[in-house]
Amino acid sequence: MDSAIDPEKLAKLAEVAVNVGVALQPGQDLILTAPMVALPLVRLIAAAAYRAGAGVVTPIFADEAIALARYQHGQDASFDRAPNWLYNGMAEAFANGAARMAIVGDNPMLLAGEDPAKVARAGKANSLAYQPALAKIAGFDINWSICSYPGEAWARQMFPDLAADAAVHRLAEAIFAASRVDQPDPVAAWGAHNAGLRKRTAWLNGKRFAALRFTGPGTDLTVGLADGHEWQGGASTAKNGVTCNANIPTEEVFTTPHALRVDGFVSATKPLAHQGSLIENIQVRFEAGRIVEAKASKGEAVLQKLIDSDEGARRLGEVALVPHGSPISQSGLLFYNTLFDENAACHIALGQCYAKCFVDGAHLSPEQIAAQGGNSSMIHVDWMIGSGQVDIDGIGADGSLEPVFRRGEWA
Amino acid sequence: MDSAIDPEKLAKLAEVAVNVGVALQPGQDLILTAPMVALPLVRLIAAAAYRAGAGVVTPIFADEAIALARYQHGQDASFDRAPNWLYNGMAEAFANGAARMAIVGDNPMLLAGEDPAKVARAGKANSLAYQPALAKIAGFDINWSICSYPGEAWARQMFPDLAADAAVHRLAEAIFAASRVDQPDPVAAWGAHNAGLRKRTAWLNGKRFAALRFTGPGTDLTVGLADGHEWQGGASTAKNGVTCNANIPTEEVFTTPHALRVDGFVSATKPLAHQGSLIENIQVRFEAGRIVEAKASKGEAVLQKLIDSDEGARRLGEVALVPHGSPISQSGLLFYNTLFDENAACHIALGQCYAKCFVDGAHLSPEQIAAQGGNSSMIHVDWMIGSGQVDIDGIGADGSLEPVFRRGEWA
Ligand SMILES: [Zn+2]
Ligand SMILES: [Zn+2]
Ligand SMILES: [Zn+2]
Ligand SMILES: [Zn+2]
Structure with a gap:
């Protein structure tokens, strides 16, 4: 699969995620959640974050097989449980100044075959547990960002008629283009893009x-x-004073x-x-x-x-x-x-x-x-x-x- | 690599880890730390844990490339940082009754080429941060257990003259034998082994x-x-009343x-x-x-x-x-x-x-x-x-x- 994803552009995506997306500050810790499939990008982001002066980078991986194991083998009571301790810990980290990055790219249809009532209960338990951490993200207390990785299941959902490699390649190129890492200087391209969006919001806010x-x-x-x-758009400034791009891409x-x-x-x-x-x-x-x-x-x-x-x-x-x-x-x-x-x-x-x-x-x-x-x-x-x-x-x-x-x- | 590791014995190791090692109780949450390389065993353990009635299983993976990225790219101040939030969260989970499992199997020489002063500082920062969680493990507040996975780097360290596949196979068989999963009924074998160790501790405690x-x-x-x-040895009972085997293997x-x-x-x-x-x-x-x-x-x-x-x-x-x-x-x-x-x-x-x-x-x-x-x-x-x-x-x-x-x- 690796050959389907341009390694140079993936490395540039990691640089954009760290320096444009979350805009990690020297000495700032980083909490990174990702599907297991995004491991190659997580590794590049960790390296880019340390180059940018990260304190400590802590990745938390979600594995699709383990998520499915709960539906296949779990007792009924399991579906009202969530790792509250993990989210409480994240909320503590955000209160202490850590930045937050999320990578999307998992199988959008992963739970499509599971009991919708159990999926809904597990989702609700997770949302409730995540609340203390989410409040600091939604309240923009800290700099945060979401970017994406071309996971195979996602790619096949988008391109059902292509072979897996070709589908991943198509999705990867689409992500790279939308994230502006197909350009010679992606950071400069994001600077220009943010300036363009700022011109629009300034005009609308004046009107x-x-x-x-x-x-x-x-x-x-x-x-x-x-x-x-x-009106908002492009880069914006969190309460901790850091100007970040919460979504990569954003238009x-x-x-x-x-x-x-x-x-x-x-x-x-x-x-x-x-x-x-x-x-x-x-x-x-x-x-x-x-x-x-x-x-x-x-x-x-x-x-x-x-x-x-x-x-x-x-x-x-x-x-x-x-x-x-x-x-x-x-x-x-x-x-x-x-x-x-x-x-x-x-x-x-x-x-x-x-x-x-x-x-x-x-x-x-x-x-x-x-x-x-x-x-x-x-x-x-x-x-x-x-x-x-x-x-x-x-x-x-x-x-x-x-x-x-x-x-x-x-x- | 998969063919080098007997899948049946690996599945038995997962069963031993859950039912003999940590002795997971119905409704109990499980926190599982593992090197990324142990993903196949983590998946089997998660399934076994859910079959045993787990609440929610939360795996936390450590990736060697990401660990090395800190030494290759990290600023000096990084080596005094640790994810305190993660360990504080674990301590909270243990206080709320979660069980703890750890899988070892990563490269024992991973940091051999890095600056020993930085390795020591990072280790110390991590130990300090882990203290609140470790106190509950060392104090045996909860049932916990460690088992192992035959990672390739570990296997090559042990068998430098063998090809990777052969080395992994040798280590896998050694782990399986020591963990008693090469026997027809591993759970019964552990019962007999625990009885033998109990005889020794009874004699020493009498003396x-x-x-x-x-x-x-x-x-x-x-x-x-x-x-x-x-004197202790073999199975013992945590303060939460659960009798577990903290080490798989133990002699x-x-x-x-x-x-x-x-x-x-x-x-x-x-x-x-x-x-x-x-x-x-x-x-x-x-x-x-x-x-x-x-x-x-x-x-x-x-x-x-x-x-x-x-x-x-x-x-x-x-x-x-x-x-x-x-x-x-x-x-x-x-x-x-x-x-x-x-x-x-x-x-x-x-x-x-x-x-x-x-x-x-x-x-x-x-x-x-x-x-x-x-x-x-x-x-x-x-x-x-x-x-x-x-x-x-x-x-x-x-x-x-x-x-x-x-x-x-x-x-
Ligand atoms: Zn919206
Ligand atoms: Zn919108
Ligand atoms: Zn010891
Ligand atoms: Zn000892």
């Missing part, structure tokens, strides 16, 4: 639009923006919609991969922020279950702008992975909003965020609504219109 | 010797035994020397593999329990550093009896690994004593243990002093002598 209106085939949707919303600028001010109808422009199912041709109608009608040509039951998760699941927590010409969009690939797919098109997300997408969001209470229109939910599911045929206008507080996107590109 | 005197080539050492010492019976009552000189009968170095022909003189002179024909600097780790590092924490005819001794192999080599010969250990080697040790405070002669230290390093030419006499409280070993065998 303070009251709403965005999306129009295109099957779409006429007005998305009100939350009071005191702030989006994004902010918080107003949970009560979304009206009209919208058609998805790509299938939505959700918990092992593909939901196709989604069409949804909003009234006063709430989904009042939802259809899909395939997977409609999954869609209905999703929007019935809780009250906030029928409302928006994110709106994001991605030009149709972005490299991931131009690849034409469906990655079955939000880290990539959300960067292929303008999207909205059902569910939870981000505190950092408010002016001074770090100091707002959940009550204040709700009062300004921020949605809350257990879920956050991104969902593509952009294409080369979609226009976007900004609507000012006085009702004035200003072009934002024309035919899928910045106006 | 209540004040000291043991070792005599042989280059050795005349009187090892005073701690007040209220208790020794052992107890606590008196930290202030060791006098004379002693010559090692085998090289000591320590942190990637081989220390050869150790000769040491004790006065009133303390090493006052230490020499070695090779690795003397490493030895000096070791006994300078802390005050307790110059005193004994264990004395152990192993007949020269034990299967591991008879194999004639030097394993470069304490788990095996300490079961090839009588040995002493520098450093920390075991609370369980005291009568009612579970209820003694550290102060009481110290008052009875128990040593304390960050280190515990076993070191072979037995051979077919060594005699041992028990010295009674009244000064009477009684033969214990003659020419390396039980008298």
Whole structure:
């Protein structure tokens, strides 16, 4: 398999992950979680982290065979257990200044054949246990980043007609291109990319639009923006003062919609991969922020279950702008992975909003965020609504219109 | 490589590790540390643990390439860092009832080419960080066990003249024989073996010797035994009530020397593999329990550093009896690994004593243990002093002598 993955580009990905992604500081410890299959990248990242002056690098590997062993042999009570001690330890490390990196790349369909009730219980137990550590990541207390590795199972899911080697090669090249490590100086390329995204967020934050209106085939949707919303994109600065790129890759600028001010109808422009199912041709109608009608040509039951998760699941927590010409969009690939797919098109997300997408969001209470229109939910599911045929206008507080996107590109 | 390791015996080793070694209880969580190379055994152990009713099994892997990356690329300050958070988390898990398993099998010479000062600093930082978790293991709060996997680098170290496959095969068969999984019913074989060891400890505990005197080539050492010492061997019962075999394999019976009552000189009968170095022909003189002179024909600097780790590092924490005819001794192999080599010969250990080697040790405070002669230290390093030419006499409280070993065998 190794020959399918360009070793030079993989080494550059490790450099980008350490120096652009998590932006590891001299003396800072690093906690790194990864699927076992990503071991070659973990080794390169550890070396890059030590070159960058890491304190100690601690990798925690998840093995798919061991995960499956629980479903094959575990007693019923096992599915309500989680390694709380490990996550509590991580929370302690973050409180003491450690940085966090995660590598994705495991088999997206690993648990597709297992009892969904057990999968849900194990997932819930794990989420609860992870809460103390996740709070410090979601609260942006520390610098963190996610990047990806072209695991074979993931590659075969994306390219079912190719041999394993060819599939891994295709996925690897797609990851490298999207992560800008196919360029001669990836760190400089990320500097330029971040500057470009910053120009967009500065312009949008200066405009303070009251709403965005999306129009295109099957779409006429007005998305009100939350009071005191702030646009984010590319590099941003954690509370520990470190400016990092939390997602490698990233193409989006994004902010918080107003949970009560979304009206009209919208058609998805790509299938939505959700918990092992593909939901196709989604069409949804909003009234006063709430989904009042939802259809899909395939997977409609999954869609209905999703929007019935809780009250906030029928409302928006994110709106994001991605030009149709972005490299991931131009690849034409469906990655079955939000880290990539959300960067292929303008999207909205059902569910939870981000505190950092408010002016001074770090100091707002959940009550204040709700009062300004921020949605809350257990879920956050991104969902593509952009294409080369979609226009976007900004609507000012006085009702004035200003072009934002024309035919899928910045106006 | 897989074909070099008998899959049936490896599966039996996993069963022995779970059901004889750690004796995992239904509903009990398991924390498992292993070198990356032992992944096939970790997977079998995870499956066996779930079959035995495990709560959740959490493997933590150590990768040799990542360990080396620190020495190749790390800044100087890195060598005083350790993942305290991970060990604090383990201590929390043990306090909440989790069991502990460790697999050895990595390259014993991994760090042989690295700066010994950095190796020592990293080892010390790690020992300090591990202290809260180790206290619960050394205090036998929970059931725990160590077993081993025939990693290739280890095998090549032991069999430098063989091809990799043949070396792994030889080591695998040696591990399987020593771990009694080459027998038709390994669990029954362990029952019989434990009964034999129990007979020896019962005899020694009945005798209540004040000291043991070792005599042989280059050795005349009187090892005073701690007040209220208790001989242990084979299966024993942790404070949580679970009877486990902490070492797979084990051939020794052992107890606590008196930290202030060791006098004379002693010559090692085998090289000591320590942190990637081989220390050869150790000769040491004790006065009133303390090493006052230490020499070695090779690795003397490493030895000096070791006994300078802390005050307790110059005193004994264990004395152990192993007949020269034990299967591991008879194999004639030097394993470069304490788990095996300490079961090839009588040995002493520098450093920390075991609370369980005291009568009612579970209820003694550290102060009481110290008052009875128990040593304390960050280190515990076993070191072979037995051979077919060594005699041992028990010295009674009244000064009477009684033969214990003659020419390396039980008298
Ligand atoms: Zn997004
Ligand atoms: Zn999102
Ligand atoms: Zn021992
Ligand atoms: Zn020992």
